[in-house]
Amino acid sequence: MRRNIHRAPLAVASALLLGVFATSCSTEDPTDDTSASEAPADSAESPEEGSEETESSEEWFDQEVYDTQYEQRSATFEGNPEQPWLQYIDGEMTDTSKLASKGAKKACFANASISNPWRQTGWITMNQQLEVLVDEGVISEMETRDAGDDDNTQIADIDYFISEGNCDAFIISPNSTAALTDAVERACDTGKPVVVFDRGVETDCATTFIHPIGGFAWGIDTAEYLIDNLEEGDKVIALRILPGVDVLEQRWAAAEKLFEENGIEAVDYFTGADPTKIKTIITDELNKGEVAGVWMDAGDGGVAAIEAFEDFGADYPVMTGEDEMSFLRKWEETGLTGLAPVYSNFQWRTPLLALEKIFAGEEVPKEWVLPQTPITEDERADYLEANEGMPDGHYAKFGGEDLPGYPEVWQERQIP
């Protein structure tokens, strides 16, 4: 047997297999360690999406949604600006008078995952919010199931909650859009309140759907910033986490459209947020010629991108990252021209507060659109000061300053 292995054909065959294996494993990032701001939707596994899987970036583009989000960026938000997690854009409201009920309620939370720093930060904030509501006697307990970035697990989690969870209300942060639609509908069929947040599903049966403005708004904010600060014909490297996740694809779809319209030469790469890959890509691009700008669809790995310019000895680019502390700090330290777009992390507080309103019989927005405002260079110092001592993976607009445990819980990053 060992002799056989030495024969060339077998060796070649196994080598070929390994070659294929190597490329599929070494160059793609496994979805479980992506650091997209949203749950990486492994939509390839979702049965319902079928032929829509191979959509190119143009097909991710939706003019109607783009226009809506373009408008919403400058919309007026109802509510107290000191509490952005309760603000919303005026629109259709859900009447919850029939859902009003006294006493402490049990909430059941089907979470997509906590596998990236954005979700971890939000998860910490949500638990501190829970503490407040438990003390106030609104919520008795929250049972949470973490689907670990897996659609099937999350569907099973929701079905478990429906049949055996003894839940008074459901909170769902879907892993992927199409695959979770049926499960969310089953939860709605129970007649109990259903709160969906972060990423949506293809049904409007939920009592309220909470999310910041969205991916197109991110793309518009960032691309416009780069276009304003660059010359026509300048080169921008777009660092993307992974393909196929709608919110991430929308960020790029909007940015790509604007870059094209304004004569900015943009090249996009998938990095899986792997800093090694980011650094290699930037270094190669710098070898090839001048790089004037860096665009990111999520800030994770932004520091590695900036370091690549330092190590190469090149001038800093104009850059858009995210409100992650590591980027804000590096941004200040280097003094580069930049913008920190925000995918409002404080939205993790909103679902529990929405339940409080629902059980009190107060109306809630059918689609609860939260503010989503980038951090500019002028505001940066304030956010750095406010978040001093926070770890690198913390998000500046986490919105938990008035919650118990602040700031130690976030500083220690005690993930429940």
Place this chain on the structure above:
Amino acid sequence: MSAITSTPDRRDTHVLPASEGSLFQRLLRGAVTPGGAVFLLAAVLFIAVVWANPSFGEPPQLIRFIGRTAPIAIAAMGQYYVIVAGEFDLSMGAVIATQVVIAGNYIGDDESRVLPAIALMLAIGAVVGLVNGLCTTLLKVPSFIVTLGTMLALGGLVRYLTGGAATGNPVDSFREIGRGGLQDVPVLDVLPYPVIILTVVAVASVWLMRSPFGRTLIASGDNPDAAGLAGSHVWWVKTRAFMLSSLAATVAGILLVGYAGVHPSVGAGYEFQAITAVVLGGVVLGGGRGWVLSAAAGAFALELLFSFLNFQEVESTWRNSVQGLIIILAVALAARAWTLGRRPSRTPASPTPSAAPSPTPARPGTETGEN
């Protein structure tokens, strides 16, 4: 290249075919073996990259490229020990990720912990290799399964420690190992520390493979029974190969923390890149044949290929497919060179006829003596 060093057995009275003729002839012969062809492949890719982008050939850029390729080249050399002994080490990427996370969590901002951390990381690397080796040799579990298990176990540990997300970077003085270099070097501008470390590892590897341990290692990979009967402790030889592999992964991890920073995805896919590099380097899966520096050359060929695709601006969505196809092609060509290299020459090349009739004539870059 390999032919230059080939003096397999000085006491032998007849000259082996590999060490005859002029230097040029010997180089040429060496180049058609799998172990030599990879150097040609790397050279061709290098020319292609410089053609696509001339500034890549400038010494400062080139030395930086070598510096950033050092981690994967070191990992490939580590993987070589295991493969040449007839086994696999799939746990490499997970070991790298574990070390990266340990560096981030344990060192943090505390400069005094740099040296203890390096000692700790090397110890962990050695233990992981020991476990891999002992399970493979003493418990007789196939190494493919053992190291797959280690990979999953360590992957779970990383997830547990980090929750799957990045933690902060360790102090800059630690990161200097992978990021910094000697400044103001003539011609090169800067001499990155990873290049120095890579050179040291390469020289040590060549020395190690020429030592009794290296010869026994290849003999164990070629035919463990024969090696055992000849009196070597096959289990301990192979176990040390696994330890060398995990230690190489640890060194690669230390360099990567410096180069890139802490992220659980650092090291992802490194085991397969290393195996691909080793195979590209003409090392036979199943063990017993191959040259350690060819594995490192395989790593360089791979990285040059990736850079070439970066320079060509291949569309991001199908870049992986292009990489895959080229790797298959390259390995197929290397395997072809192997069969060509094996074929006995039609005209008796050797002036001493006694050397010719041997059914498997010694070939540079493929025989034990070449290491």
